[in-house]
Amino acid sequence: MRLAFLGTPDFAVASLKRLVEAGFEVACVYSQPPAPRGRGHELKPSPVHAYAESQGIPVRTPASMRDPAEIAAFQALDLEAAVVVAFGQILPREVLEAPRLGAFNLHGSLLPRWRGAAPIQRAVMAGDPVTGVQVMRMSEGLDEGPIIATETLRIGPLDTAQTVHDRMAEAGAELLVRTLPLIARGEATETPQAAEGVTYAKKIRPREARIEWVRPGREVDARIRGLSPYPGAWFELPTDKGPVRVKVLLSTFEDAEGVPGEVLDERLLVACGEGAVRLLKVQREGRGAQDAEVFLRGQAVAPGTKLS
Template sequence: MRLAFLGTPEFSVACLAELVAAGHEIACVYSQPPAPRGRGHDLKPSPVHAFAESLGLSVRTPASMKTAEEIKAFRALDLDAAVVVAFGQILVREVLEAPRLGCFNLHASLLPRWRGAAPIQRAIMAGDAVTGVQVMRMSEGLDEGPVLMGEQVRIDALETAGTLHDKLAAVGARMLPVALGAIERGAARETPQSEDGVTYARKIKAAEARIDWTRPAAEVDRHIRGLSPFPGAWFEAPSDKGPVRVKALLSRVEDGEGAPGVALDEALLIACGDGAVRLLKAQREGKGAQDAEVFVRGFPLAAETVLA
């Protein structure tokens, strides 16, 4: 089929690769505009943009798909269908109706749970046991269209947003060509989403990344894993040179009692409002991520140290 692919982050790259490998004609790739990245804050293309250019595909990076110019350009592509995977913009009706067969979205949750921008992180933070990937026909509402195909994925006890991201990306990349084949044959079955159980995965804000040690250990653990590796749940630890910001990247719940935020041993067991969490991986500001035993050799935290 003649397709447009709309995607931006690393999650979307494998999906584009599979569509190319399946022999679909990619008329154009759309991605968010280049943004400041890295320490130098230089403008760099998104992962999808860079990958598409490496394949010699045509790329457009409009700040908005709502302008008359972009709608006209999209219509002129004469598409069979458009595939959207974490693009980052809302598509207006004129865009949704332009392809002959419609626009289809790969979403990283089991809809209607976790509609919106951060379904992977929110599923872990909420303590969900399973999540998944689904292909749906797009409508003007936020992730409200009928579902064509889906697959469940278990969320393991030590799952982070990073590891779950990779699992879901692999499942989604495998699923997309199958779904498009069914769409092309007219064999896709569309199931309306339930009106019950709707939740929204609001965008992760920097202000919510700081760890609140007064919360129960189970919640702190999910908070840490749900925000790992990015943006990273963090706390401040005392040092001779003043407070040092530390990101907690992996944890598990363990037995322990004490004032919230107090280290209960020298191996990163930290008391919470109810119980304790053991930090298994951490990262000091300006340093790389380290397993706990390596971290404490370079930055010891004695028992009774108070973390903020």
């Protein structure tokens, strides 16, 4: 099967790698243009771009797939199918219809729940016990096409957006490799999405990362894990030298009570509006991530401390 692959972040690399390993003919890879990365803000290719180049696959990085020249170049590839995994651009109808079999998207949720940009983070933040990854035929609407294949994944009490991301990337890659041959043979079943239960996974906004201890503890815990590792939920810790920002990268809910934001014991149990949250992994501003017990060796946080 002759394919074009359109993807950008780490999540998409697993799918591209499996397609190459499985012997699919990847005629061209499309990815977002190189962007400033790291401390030096040097222009660097996306993870998908870098992997494709390492495999000798031609790469295009258009600023917009709506550019008539890009549409013509895509149509000239003579494709059987296009595979889209977290590409980062809306594709016009001319691109979706260019491959003979169509364009297919790997999406990280159980649609129609969590259509949009941040489905993994939103599912963890919402406390969903189950999520999944699906292959769907693409339409011009946002994640509205019919579903072809599904793999479900559980979200455990200690899962973060990162751990779910990593499992989902591997599961999605395998799902693609199993599903594309069915599409090629005309054996795939396409099921329209339900009209009920539609939710949207909006991009994460910076103001969402500040922890609000007045909220219920289960909600605080889910938000912490859903924002880990990026952008990282945070609070301000009072110190002799002034407040210090601390990110929380892992937590768990506990049944305890106190004034919201008050530290309840010597192991970073913090009271919330209902219940409490135990902080398990933190990162002080300007330093690396640490387990709570290691952090506390260098920064005592006494019971009764009030966190902003």
